[in-house]
Amino acid sequence: MTTTKVAIVGASGESGQSIVNALLDSSTPKYEVTALTRPQSIHKPVNTKLQERGVKVVPADLGGPSDKLVELLTGIDVVISAIYFDNLDEEIPLANAAKAAGVKRFVQSALMIVIPPKGKEDNLHYFQKIRLPYTYIDTRWWYQLTLPRLPSGRIDHLLSPTHKDLPIGFDGSVPTALADLRDVGRFVARVIADPRTLNKRVHVYSELYTQNKVYEVVEGLSGEKLPRGYVSEKEASTNIDNARARLQRIRRKLAQSSHLLLLSCSNLGDLYPDFEYVTFEDYVKEVLDGKVKGVYQG
Ligand SMILES: NC(=O)c1ccc[n+]([C@@H]2O[C@H](COP(=O)([O-])OP(=O)(O)OC[C@H]3O[C@@H](n4cnc5c(N)ncnc54)[C@H](OP(=O)(O)O)[C@@H]3O)[C@@H](O)[C@H]2O)c1
Structure with a gap:
């Protein structure tokens, strides 16, 4: 071979x-x-x-x-x-x-x-x-960056030192696509071996979740009540404009991208229907059982 x-x-x-x-x-x-x-x-x-x-x-x-x-x-x-x-x-x-x-x-x-x-x-x-x-x-948004902080602090060790909970966009009902970071590499390995994907844009993800559903699942599995911070479409747009006007290059990019995330929504595809991915619920269970590592720890 x-x-x-x-x-x-x-x-x-x-x-x-x-x-x-x-x-x-x-x-x-x-x-x-x-x-x-x-x-x-x-x-x-x-x-x-x-x-x-x-x-x-x-x-x-x-x-x-x-x-x-x-x-x-x-x-x-x-x-x-x-x-x-x-x-x-x-x-x-x-x-x-x-x-x-x-x-x-x-x-x-x-x-x-x-x-x-x-x-x-x-x-x-x-x-x-x-x-x-x-x-x-x-490859869509990682579960690892979707996870809201728990009020008890019990998963703080998995969050990066700069972690900030993503505000909930609008009323939290817009579905977006998510994937476990550990599956991102598996998707990439599969895509680069696939002749159908040459000279193409490919969208790969595991699950569609609204932010409300993320909070419900994490609350249900952890038994903790999470505070929710909402951002309206108007506020997100204003924040982007303010970030553009006010901040220096690197900070501006970061600020813009987190707000732009809230304005983006997902597309669907079914290139690999047999792909066995980690579900968001299983990921949260692993987190609560202390079985996974965090991101950007270094
Ligand atoms: N879908 C999502 O949810 C999501 C989340 C985060 C990031 N991303 C995307 O994934 C891609 C990679 O991001 P990442 O967060 O995985 O990368 P990362 O961990 O921040 O860094 C990747 C590597 O880039 C190299 N590098 C080159 N110039 C650098 C510099 N000036 N400062 C720091 N590192 C530098 C370093 O490798 P060497 O030191 O070995 O050269 C570093 O290990 C980006 O396009 C990002 O937008 C996606």
């Missing part, structure tokens, strides 16, 4: 680790994984662990000389970027090198719900313009 060679940028990050786990677990096809990490990250403990699991970890300066990047990508079948969302500019030299090296599929760091064009969409247009074979994978 042939082995598919994958190079991944951001393998040390949250999405990247989920993707690498799935690639290493896959038997059909088998994947050989190279992680391209920033030179300053080469000694990160997570990279050492990746190496111990058979991943080739190599330093790569995406803003550096292009011939070095082309050399790194020569012989690679699929490039996946799971880069930090504020460093999307670096996908441009990566894509140019992938094109020059003859990479067969480029997966950008989309991995998100639909957010109005900028950044990710601009990059997609560039990849299409240079005729780089691509797949844009929209």
Whole structure:
């Protein structure tokens, strides 16, 4: 059986680790994984662990000389970027090198719900313009970031130090699509092996939930009553305008995206009806039983 060679940028990050786990677990096809990490990250403990699991970890300066990047990508079948969302500019030299090296599929760091064009969409247009074979994978909102804080504080250790409960959009009745971060990588591994998804935008998710239902499930399973903070459509729009006007670049992006989330809604698809995903209820049970780890803990 042939082995598919994958190079991944951001393998040390949250999405990247989920993707690498799935690639290493896959038997059909088998994947050989190279992680391209920033030179300053080469000694990160997570990279050492990746190496111990058979991943080739190599330093790569995406803003550096292009011939070095082309050399790194020569012989690679699929490039996946799971880069930090504020460093999307670096996908441009990566894509140019992938094109020059003859990479067969480029997966950008989309991995998100639909957010109005900028950044990710601009990059997609560039990849299409240079005729780089691509797949844009929209993976929807993680359960891990959907979980509201419990008043008892019993799941605080799973939440990132900057965690803020997402306000409830409008009256909380708009359905949106969710997936467990652990399933995101499994979806990606499946999509990149699927010839139907070449040069396509793909939407993958596990369950449709309204925010009201999220709160009901968490309350039902935890036995705790959760406070609810609502944001009207008008307030969300005003917050976006205020964020645009007031905040500096990085903070502005963060503030805008959390409000834009509330304005986005989901699309449906059924590429993989046999996919066995973690349900939101099972995820919450695992959380309450102390069986899962949190995100952005480092
Ligand atoms: N669907 C959702 O719910 C959801 C939630 C969160 C994020 N996302 C999306 O998933 C994608 C990846 O995000 P993530 O949160 O998984 O990534 P992350 O953990 O924040 O970072 C990914 C990797 O990017 C690399 N990187 C390059 N430049 C960086 C910089 N200036 N600062 C920090 N890291 C940098 C790092 O790898 P090296 O150090 O190895 O170079 C890092 O480990 C993004 O497109 C994001 O929008 C989706």
